Amino acid sequence: MPLFALLFCLLALAGFHAPASAEPGSEKQRLEQYISTMLDGLWRLDPDAALAAGYYRYADRLSVPDAATRDATRAFLRQQLAALAGFDEKALAPAQRLDLIVMRRRFEADLWELDTFRSWQWQPSSYNVAPGFALQLDTGYAPLDTRLRHIAARLAAVPAYYAAAQANIAEPTLEHTVLAIEQNQGGLAVFGEDLVQQLARSGLADDEKQLFRTRLTAARAAIQGYLHFLGELQARLEARGARSFRIGPALYAQKFGHDIQSGYTAEQLHAKAKAEKAKLHDGMEALARTLWPKYRGNAPVPADRLELIGQVIAELGRNHVKPEAFVDTIRRQIPELARFVSEHDLVDQDASRPLVVREMPEYMRGTAGANLQAPGPYDAGANTYYNVTPLTGYASERAESFLREYNHWMLQLLSIHEAIPGHYTQLLHANKSNSLVKVLFGNGAMIEGWAVYGEKMMLDAGYGGGAPEMWLIWMKWNLRAVCNTLLDYEVHTGTMNEAQALALLTTEAFQSQAEAVDKWRRVRLTQVQLTSYFAGYAEITAWRDESKARLGKAFKLKDFNNRLLSYGSVPVRDIRQLMSEAP
Numbered sequence: 001m002p003l004f005a006l007l008f009c010l011l012a013l014a015g016f017h018a019p020a021s022a023e024p025g026s027e028k029q030r031l032e033q034y035i036s037t038m039l040d041g042l043w044r045l046d047p048d049a050a051l052a053a054g055y056y057r058y059a060d061r062l063s064v065p066d067a068a069t070r071d072a073t074r075a076f077l078r079q080q081l082a083a084l085a086g087f088d089e090k091a092l093a094p095a096q097r098l099d100l101i102v103m104r105r106r107f108e109a110d111l112w113e114l115d116t117f118r119s120w121q122w123q124p125s126s127y128n129v130a131p132g133f134a135l136q137l138d139t140g141y142a143p144l145d146t147r148l149r150h151i152a153a154r155l156a157a158v159p160a161y162y163a164a165a166q167a168n169i170a171e172p173t174l175e176h177t178v179l180a181i182e183q184n185q186g187g188l189a190v191f192g193e194d195l196v197q198q199l200a201r202s203g204l205a206d207d208e209k210q211l212f213r214t215r216l217t218a219a220r221a222a223i224q225g226y227l228h229f230l231g232e233l234q235a236r237l238e239a240r241g242a243r244s245f246r247i248g249p250a251l252y253a254q255k256f257g258h259d260i261q262s263g264y265t266a267e268q269l270h271a272k273a274k275a276e277k278a279k280l281h282d283g284m285e286a287l288a289r290t291l292w293p294k295y296r297g298n299a300p301v302p303a304d305r306l307e308l309i310g311q312v313i314a315e316l317g318r319n320h321v322k323p324e325a326f327v328d329t330i331r332r333q334i335p336e337l338a339r340f341v342s343e344h345d346l347v348d349q350d351a352s353r354p355l356v357v358r359e360m361p362e363y364m365r366g367t368a369g370a371n372l373q374a375p376g377p378y379d380a381g382a383n384t385y386y387n388v389t390p391l392t393g394y395a396s397e398r399a400e401s402f403l404r405e406y407n408h409w410m411l412q413l414l415s416i417h418e419a420i421p422g423h424y425t426q427l428l429h430a431n432k433s434n435s436l437v438k439v440l441f442g443n444g445a446m447i448e449g450w451a452v453y454g455e456k457m458m459l460d461a462g463y464g465g466g467a468p469e470m471w472l473i474w475m476k477w478n479l480r481a482v483c484n485t486l487l488d489y490e491v492h493t494g495t496m497n498e499a500q501a502l503a504l505l506t507t508e509a510f511q512s513q514a515e516a517v518d519k520w521r522r523v524r525l526t527q528v529q530l531t532s533y534f535a536g537y538a539e540i541t542a543w544r545d546e547s548k549a550r551l552g553k554a555f556k557l558k559d560f561n562n563r564l565l566s567y568g569s570v571p572v573r574d575i576r577q578l579m580s581e582a583p
Contacts, residue, residue, distance in 0.1 A: 027091035031099065034083065035437060045072070047154075048132040053440060054379025056141045060153035065120065065127065066164035073114060077107045094581050095567075098574055099437040106441045109258035117251065122172045122243055124180035124230060125525070127165035129158055129223070130187025134361060137195070139375075139382055145203045152212045158219035162226040174234065174242040175524045181230045184223055186362030191220050245524040249493040255528045260445045261571040262535045266489060266528075269535055273485040276534070277508065280479045281305065287472040288312040306507060313476060313510045316469055317404035321411070323391040326403070330370075330388050330415055331357040337412075337420040337458075344461045347421050347561040350428050353381060355419060360387040369402070369518070370414060372423040377439045380431035386419050401514035409464070409473035416458050422451035429565035438568030444529060446569050449536010452481050456541070457557075476510050481533035483509040484519075488530035491523050539572035540564070543579075 040057070043050035047061040063069060084104050089097050113119065120126055133154065136147050199212055247255065256266040264272065285305045292301055292308070295315040302308045321329045334355060341349060364371070369389045375382035391399045406414060416422055426447060430439050455474060464470030483504060490496040496504075498520055505516035523530060543564075548555045563582075567575045 027088050028093070028096055031087060031092065031096055034087075035099070038080070039436065039440070045069075051132050051135050051139075053376030054141075054382060055376065056379075059136060059141070059147075060150040062129065062132070062154040062157040062161060064157055064160045064164050065168065066160075070114060070120075074111070077111045077114070080107050081111075094578055095435065098570065098578065099435055101574070102437050102441050102570055105258070105261065112254065112258055117247075117255065120168055121170045123176040124165070124169050124172050124233070125176045125183060127162065127168075127180065127226070128183050128187050129161055129219075130184070130190045131364070134190045137190070137198070138385075139379070141379060141382070144198065148199060148202050148204060148212065149208070152208070152215055155212070155215035155219045158215075159222040162222040165226060166229050169233070171243045172233065172237070173245045173524075174237045175245050175521075177230055177234050177237060177242075179525055181227060181234065182365070184227055184230070186365060188220065188223055189362050191216060191223070247492050247527050252489070252493045252527065256531065259528045260532060260535050261443055261573070262445060263539060263573045264535065266493075266531070269485055269531060269538075270489040272538065273482045273489075273534055276482045276538075277479065277486070280475050280482065281309070281508075284309045284472060284475045284479075287468050287475070290468055291472065309472075310507070310510050312472065314404070316409065316473060317407045317512070319408040320403040320406065321408075323394065323399040323403065326391045326406075327357065327359060327388050329411065330386070333412060333415045334386075334419055337415060340458070340461075340463055341421050341425075345558050346457060346461060347425060347558060347565070348429070349420070349425060353428050354383050355386060355424055356383045357386045357388060360389040365389055369406075370418055372418050372427070374424070374427040375431070377431045377433075377436060380428075384424055384427070386415075386424070398514050401512045405512035405515040407473070409470050410477060412464070412470075413455055413474060413477045416455050416463075417451045421454045421458070423447065425454070426450045426565055426569070429562070430568045433566065433568035435568055438570045442569030443571045444532040445536035445539070446572050446575070447536070448532040449534075449538075449540050449572060450565070452478070452533050452537035453540045453544075456537075457561075479509050480511065481537060484530040485534045487519065487523050488526075488528065492527055536572055539576075543572065543576045547579075 039055075043053070043055045044058050044061075046063055047058040048063065050056070050058050081104065084100055084107075087100055089100060092100070133151060136151055136154075141147070142150075195216070196213075199209055202209075204212065253266055256262075260266075260269075262269065285308065288305075288309045288311075289301070291312050292299075295312055302311065334357065338349060338351075341347060360370070364387060371387050373385040373387055375384060391402060394402065418424070430442070433439050455477065458464075459470065459474055487496070487501055487504060491501065501520045501523070502513075502516045505511045505519055506513060511519070544557075544560060547560055563579055564575060567578055
């Protein structure tokens with residue numbers, strides 16, 4: 001997910017009333033009614049989140065992020081926290097009790113975001129209408145004519161949307177301002193000639209087409225107006241200085257608690273990551289010494305072990321695809337990974353749910369080279385997109401640096417992480433969960449942690465044939481998750497600068513210069529999310545190892561994995577509790 005985006009941010013629900021405590025029926029029935037009514041109202045007032053969830057009842061609406069929406073959000077969140085307190089938790093089964101806990105945490109986190117973190121003020125990149133419109137065009141949830149009518153209705157609100165965005169922005173960071181420019185410029189393509197041609201070929205009446213064109217012109221003008229506003233803002237920030245992208249120790253600890261929901265504190269996870277880095281370096285040194293004669297012949301072995309490891313990895317980096325073959329190579333990997341998972345009985349799959357590898361849409365580019373865009377649980381049969389940034393636009397030096405990073409072995413690990421048995425597989429299982437709450441209020445550490453766990457699981461099962469090259473590159477890849485945690489914590493709670501960050505990533509994590517520069521950019525644009533990979537991986541691995549030790553020969557990896565994934569994308573600590581309580 002990087003990634004990989006969660007559905008809920010600031011969610012408003014004006015006018016909803018929870019069922020009264022005196023209502024007849026079991027507590028479970030009351031909770032189910034509450035969730036159903038709440039979600040429908042939520043989608044009505046946050047239609048872009050509804051589109052992402054695959055709920056299309058309100059696909060003709062666009063929410064304007066103004067003060068009235070924030071007031072409604074605040075009122076809703078407080079109302080829901082009060083309503084949840086009215087349920088008798090003792091009368092609920094463990095799975096329903098967890099639904100209550102998950103909702104309570106989400107509403108508390110959203111209140112904190114709204115009133116304390118306030119990213120809606122200082123992150124201009126929060127505002128971009130392109131993703132929702134692109135999703136409507138890409139998803140065949142209704143005939144094209146119907147979807148165009150929905151788009152026409154939403155286009156009418158775009159000028160107000162960007163007027164509200166400009167009014168909201170105060171003391172922004174320069175980094176988020178630049179990102180907003182890049183992504184909204186890319187977003188203009190969604191409203192370009194392809195859309196005009198689809199309109200021309202549609203069955204809409206002439207007067208409908210004319211209204212559509214009028215609104216489309218106004219929407220493009222609003223986006224261009226926002227870009228002009230951002231351009232002037234960038235110039236002022238560069239001349240006079242801007243708010244720091246660092247959020248500081250206090251906000252970091254709070255955000256870590258809301259977002260990761262780990263059994264570790266941020267400080268504890270940071271200490272664990274430092275220890276894991278040393279352990280990985282030990283293993284990498286041993287493999288590098290084994291591989292040295294094969295790749296470096298009789299060349300003198302460096303005394304410094306990091307230099308030794310780095311030289312062997314650099315040699316392995318020479319084995320990579322050509323830039324123009326990058327996307328197609330990933331496309332060919334998917335069926336191979338699916339076959340391996342099936343043959344080794346690692347986790348259930350579902351061939352009926354399509355996975356489409358495609359070039360990353362322009363409005364998504366700027367923070368990651370690849371991501372997975374999965375359908376929501378209401379439309380779980382829709383396409384899942386494995387988005388990959390094409391390298392054809394890269395300068396030759398940058399492309400070469402990037403491909404040395406994503407070499408023959410690393411590129412396979414990338415697809416394991418993003419697709420099979422990583423994000424794609426996990427989200428397929430999550431969408432089949434019998435709890436919409438556990439799916440929709442997804443936990444990033446579970447999602448990212450499973451993807452990292454899946455990489456090690458594949459190699460443990462024999463993927464790559466046990467080649468020392470594959471294991472060395474996996475250790476390098478796993479070191480990335482570890483150093484993500486170190487980087488994020490030390491940048492946002494301390495004073496780590498660009499030179500120090502690049503030294504950590506290139507010297508100690510053996511990343512290419514291009515990858516390190518991109519990660520430095522990412523850590524300035526996000527907070528806490530980079531820790532989710534290691535946090536989730538550490539907790540899943542620990543729980544699997546404990547289960548294996550407890551059950552002995554009765555332990556079945558596939559059964560463990562299927563049960564783990566069956567609970568949806570909730571925090572690992574909660575899944576662990578449910579698995580422990582289940583017979």
